[in-house]
Amino acid sequence: MTSSKGLRAGALSLTSSVVIGVASAGPAYSIAATLGLVVAAVGLQAPVVALLAFVPILFAAFGYKELNRADPDCGTTFVWATRAFGPSWGWMAGWAIVVADVLVMASMAQVAGQYTFLLFGADGIGHDATSVWVLLLGVAFMLAMTYLCFRGIDISARFQSVLLTIEFVALVVFAVVALVRVWMGNAGAAALTPQWSWFNPFEIGSFSTFVNAILLMVFIYWGWDSVVSVNEETVDKRSTPGRSAVISTVVLVSLYVLVTVAAQSFAGVGTEGTGLANPEHFDDFFAAIGTAVFGEGLLGQLLVHVLLLMILTSAIASTQTTILPTARTTLSMGVFKALPDSFAKVHPRFLTPTVSTLAMGGVSAGLYIAFNFVSAGNLIFDSVSAIGIAVGFYYGITGVSCAWLYRDTLRDGRRELWMRGILPLLGGAMLLFSAGWTAVTSFASDYGETSWTMPFAPHWQVGGVFILGVGSMLLGLPLMWWWRSRNRVFFDGEIIERRLPGPEARDREPVA
Template sequence: MESGVKVFGGAASAVRLAPGPGAGRKGLKTGALGLFSSVVIGLASTAPAYSLAATLGLIVAGVGLQAPIVTMLAFIPMLLIAYAYRELNAGNADCGTTFTWATRAFGPRVGWMGGWGIIVADILVMANLAEIAGIYGFRLLGYDALAANRVWTTVAGVIWIAVTTAICYVGIELSAAVQRWLLCLEVGVLILFAVTALVKVYTSHPPTAMHVSTFWFDPFQVTSARALTSGILAAVFIYWGWDTAVTVNEETADSAHIPGRAAVISIVLLLVTYGLVATSAQAFAGVGRSGIGLGNASHSGDVFSGLGDAVFGSHGPGLFLSRMLVLMVLTSAVSSTQTTILPMARTVFSMAAHKAVPSRFARVHRRFLTPTWSTVGVGLASIGFLVLLTLLSHNVLADSIESVGLAIAFYYGLTGFACVWYYRRVLTRSVRDFLFKGLLPGLGGLMMLFLFCYAAFDVYADPRYGATSFDLPLIGPTGGVTVVGLGALLLGVVLMLVVTREHSAALRLQRSLLPQSLPRQAAVELASRYVPADSGTGVGGDWFDVIPLSGTRVGLVVGDVIGHGLRAAATMGRLRTGVRVLARLDLAPDELLSRLDDLVGQTAKERTAVDGAGSARPGEDEALGVTCLYAVYDPVSGRCSMARAGHSRPAVVTPHNGAASYPELPPGPPLGVGGPPYQSAELQLPPGSLIALFTDGLVQAANHDLDVGLGLLARALAQHQQPLEELCDRALATLLPGPVDDDAALLLARTRLLGEDQVAVWELPAEPEMVGHARTAVARRLADWGLEELTFNTELIVSELVTNAIRHATGPIQVRLIRDQTLICEVSDTGHTSPHLRHAANDDEGGRGLFIIAQIADQWGTRYTPTGKTIWGEQALPSGEGS
């Protein structure tokens, strides 16, 4: 953990970085909220009283008597998006919500924009809510003059933001407790208002009253489709805010299910509340354009200001209740201000935990277990935005409030599409999956897309709409609401390119350094997967490789760099190159790891010398502590030799029982940290065996520990007869069903064994006459194989190598021919001295043999064995003779 810093009056040890980016691993206070508290937070975030007060008049102005049904129709797209939230939360209860889910579905850039959409919407609405809270606070106290003064309302708004930020900072439980009291007061007064209004309609018969009619609930009676769309556009956003119940998922009991249920319940309760209040208010006040009529333009921003006295009266208990109506709007704005801080702070917090924004915003208070920098930061940003726009122009502030709808439609729609794409592979699994993971979220996303485009490019773009307009180059006069709304989102595109630059560069570098395609091997059938992390948290560390070796053998390697980002990707490329160079020397696995360990240690020492004693982090090298597993499989003998440097053991599935096991391998220290020497272990594998090499990111996902992950991998590999590509997909679907917080690599190899008709071996004594016998035997076998074209060159190679073995070594000599994709000729002896290729002088009697072999063989080389060495030469087969 990093040491804390003093934040919001806390001590230096009061905060710590989030332990990890996975769901439920960020250090927030888990289990603090139940279903009731989650529903309360979801309802309070929508500010029902204020939303109705500010929007009902606008809806009536657009659709007239059909205002109640239009208010209720706006419920449909919100319910569809709520289902998307529920399903995505069940799969990954991360407080980043849209940011996290869109990242998993579409990549880090789209995910970052989803998080930015939440931030933009919340900051824009915070300025308006705080100003409204200030205005209604003065009205409640009878200071109407101060309520009309911009300076004093701004000061009051700043105070309200500071107070609600402090409540959110102290803890989620205090926030929930405050919301329970405020919401109960708000809903109670709303219901009392609705019931009183309806009773007076049917008993006192006010002059503006109308009896409720079925005509009000027929949307086809709206004068035009444009008017209907505009009305729904105005009404749909009074439901906004219920997603806060999901944003606090990591602090909710049963985080995978309760937040999603709370979101759906909140939407349904809002439908009942809005339908009841809109119907009763219209029945009591009518839709007239004067007096208390809902169509009165002077009251369109606050229909309750004139209705309170009319419904409750202006004397005695009625005066008290009318004041309570004012208090209700005030508490609605205040509670929504507080609950708006919650999702914005947790979105920033999650983005910081995933390294999408500076990591200091991922700090958690040690006592309160709440985000510190992110909570304080969003409070200060909201204050700054409110003060800035108040100083610049009150008209721009007014237009910025209306533009919040664009940000809402953007990230709600993105969430709907993310749900469909994220679950696309399971939509046909059942009717329920198709309905709730695909059809309904997809329809919700399409509705939000339509509303976004219609609002941004038709309604809001009209220069006559709103309080301001701008003359844009190439476009002309454009409404200020569109300019502010789209401008805020486009600003996010610029910030996204800057913030995600390192992640994108690391991912490109990582992919460019990994094998672009696996080489075709006689020894094994291959398949692989690399899954990058969803953010900068994990990109850049894992790699795998397949290295062709002499004698049709193959080297398999997988490794994991501890660090992340560009330096980790570069380190991975350096180590991968080192492994390939050392592997081409035909070193045994344990010796290769020893040489690689020396390379890492030497590099670290050189970096220490360059950094110097005054460096902040002398000698730091991402290669220190790297884990690696290296295996060599020989398809002639069926033996597989392995060694590991701190890495997980591979999974092996034999064709006889089909059960995956993790064979015991001698443990070895990670590279560069020192410790006991590396040791190799050898397995005898029958043909058709499956070897799975993987990194920890595959088996240690957020939802399970190592043992559980290994068990899941074994289960996924149980169907080992299936094609390797399908097995890879099965393993990823089983082990990485949700967001990936650390990159993961998987390499599958199914072993083969060369047939007896592909290998010929002769054991010869070290006697000069054996050179002729070797040539004759080789020629005969090439004739059996139909490779007479290669007889002369092969006889020459065998003659030179056997002669050298007799002359420079002792003991028996082995000659081996391997016919596969190429023809390989090997001569083994007991000597340990390696021949060197050189140009012989004109008067030299020897030294020309290897030079001749190098000219006629496509490749040649030497490898050492426990009993001596083997010199080999490889020739291409005649056209059409490949196996």
């Protein structure tokens, strides 16, 4: 059985869908790359930041759930924003999904390449992020994951289940062992007993610090929306994807708060030694404190290698599940004439997007190679920060679209008011604010790892995060205008109606 676009309908169960949602966030990779920076900013309040960053994400997930109930299209935000605010807004929302996914692929491929060498003891190569061997292996992982996505959604789901099991078990074991050692009093001099005060946001020094820390933590939740992008391939496509999205976010926040409390309790928040704020291991605290947590014995070393395998599988899983939603977004855009017809092609046997999947893998690999040789590879670090602009935009516009499209039903009851109106709108507003905040603050030359001096007056130095984040979003405008000049049918509003097609809105008049 196939969906209206030719995808394999009913291939994913609720469990498979949740697996894809959790794996898409790359929990181990995300928390390893983010927690040190958050601790350096807010100290002991990192757990409450992890918890509060979850709030707008959960509210946005409610918006996804309600919109998918009425309009389960694999184009998700692209289609819903088009219905709410018109073709141009919808096209840019789809472009934002592409931008975010392509930018982050370089980082995940690099991490996968590095940790493969670290796992097998080749530390010299593994610690050199720009090594040609790391690059080649990272590209190989990209191509392999692209091939798996091409071969079928069911194969992708089974592979994700294996990877996520390794990742999830390793994270829980790490957290439990760290906390047990703290409570037994043999965790070291830097160890701290968990306190409820760690969950008091008012102990954070300034509003600016609070906002920047929240924005860093929002990144670790990004990716769960993949479950909605595969809605047309899921059992009961109107309800299962939305339920999976909410379940995925709850699983993620539970895991993140547990690991954050455990790591902070064991290592402390100092700037030396194993302290989480030590700038020498900002990008991976697991590597810094793994041996201290598990010990140097045979079992300890085995578990340390399990941690390395955990980061590796997390990066590989995220690489695969990043390709899935982007390919389906561009597939939908092709079907609705917002992109060339070639993007609408589906393989007759595997029932997966063909051009969309291969284009995603090819463009991502090309950018990874380019980023690796520009600015000593530091553009890869900046690309991770830059995706916050695109993610905040398309998550935010989804929440706002939900409130707008359901505005005539909000008086039908309390559930409708809160789940379709207030909460999605509030989450959307917060995420749009976060995108704007990142865009403005990242203009500073010292915001990230790279900067660029304007070749014309006033010769400002602009941060690399701004160039990648804002620049890549703005690049969508001439591309949209070019395609509009070639084929106006989508932009004239002739394909997607300005209303929801579900039973809640089917009998209502179209929005003018």
